[in-house]
Amino acid sequence: MRQQRLLSRLPALARQWLGQEASTSAASSSGGGYCYCPVLQQQRAALQRRWAHTTRLLAAEAEGGTRATARDVAPVSMRTLILMLMAGAGVTYATRMYTDQKMQKVVASSQQVAGQAAVGGPFELIDQDGKPFTDKDLLGEFALLYFGFTHCPDICPDEMEKVAESINMIEKWTGVRVTPVFISVDPQRDKPALVKSYVSEFHPRMIGLTGDLDNVKAVSKSYRVYYSKTGESETDYLVDHSIIHYLINPAGDFVTFFGKSTDAQQLATQVLQHIADWQKEHPKYHPGAVLKPPAAAPAAAAAAAK
The missing domain is CATH 1.20.120 (Four Helix Bundle (Hemerythrin (Met), subunit A))
Structure with a gap:
């Protein structure tokens, strides 16, 4: 039977x-x-x-x-x-x-x-406290942007935990504080209060952003993010979307991206390499800081350097 x-x-x-x-x-x-x-x-x-x-x-x-x-x-x-x-x-x-x-x-x-991929650019959204937030608010430090939605059952939580773990590694190794940013692609349900509750579960410094439909569409388009509702109900649905982390430098420019196959240690090691490259070109950026993982950290470091 x-x-x-x-x-x-x-x-x-x-x-x-x-x-x-x-x-x-x-x-x-x-x-x-x-x-x-x-x-x-x-x-x-x-x-x-x-x-x-x-x-x-x-x-x-x-x-x-x-x-x-x-x-x-x-x-x-x-x-x-x-x-x-x-x-x-x-x-x-x-x-x-x-x-x-x-x-x-x-x-x-x-x-x-x-010289530079046509990804990223200015945006105007609302943060988890309901205040206006633009791309200029991220200037001065590296940031990792991730597009998702709070009702995501598994992928988004896994990716958010991964980025939180990776930036903690970088801070522990070097003292540099990379800013984690969550941008909702579900503005219909993801209001500021819900976004605030959601991002607080993953990292105390994580910034949660949402906004009206047009502004969310605009920032998603500028970062080449694909997303689409799946399901027939207007209130009970999922959102199929790209699973990508975008690295932004202190000048607000797109540097590179990381996919789902990159684990937390690989992510930390590769982001740190970009931070070190930036320091070489901008000596006033964290002067005196040794921007590399500890000698024991990695097998991941060797793999990332290849």
Whole structure:
């Protein structure tokens, strides 16, 4: 009985997963900010064909106990179905890794050709206390910007904890205080009081920003952030969005970005390298501070330097 219930649910789960992949792919083709590997797309297409066979098999069995013949569909075991779900999860993970690497290459190429990538710029938002906040309020120190929403079930909390851990490492190593900034892409629900409560859970210095729909759209566009509501309800929904941290220098200019695949220690080490480079060009910036991780810190430092 339990196997029958699981079998009946698997096609729906598969359709949900494949549907999400399709919608993300559509966002990519419309300039949503995602890049996908052709090989992964072929794997996804093959997986869709196999699920089509499975769905027909289960539908045939549901009709009066009639079983589909081998000419209609290939027999699929419980083990095969589970392996197919695991394969789907693997494709999703590989796609995200490929996306991070692809976007890093694109930004690096833009910086080499044009001197600086066309990312970032002026913005006007509202902070967690309901006061006006602009890009000029971040001048003087490095900042890490992350776009998300307070109702995010898992990704945003994980990323916020990661950035909090990384800036704590940098402060412990060097005394430099990088400013963490959370910018909501869900202004409909994320009012200042809610944002204040949310960011306080992750770091005491984290700045939470929201605003009206037009201003949130403007800052998201300037940072090339993709986001879109998912769900039919006007009040109960999620927001699909880019998972990226943007590093801003003390002059307010975009430096680089970090994807989901960068862990806390790697993030701290790589940000610290950019801080050290800035100090070389601006001797008055934290004069006398030794801007490097301790000798024991890293395997991550060696990996980041490559």
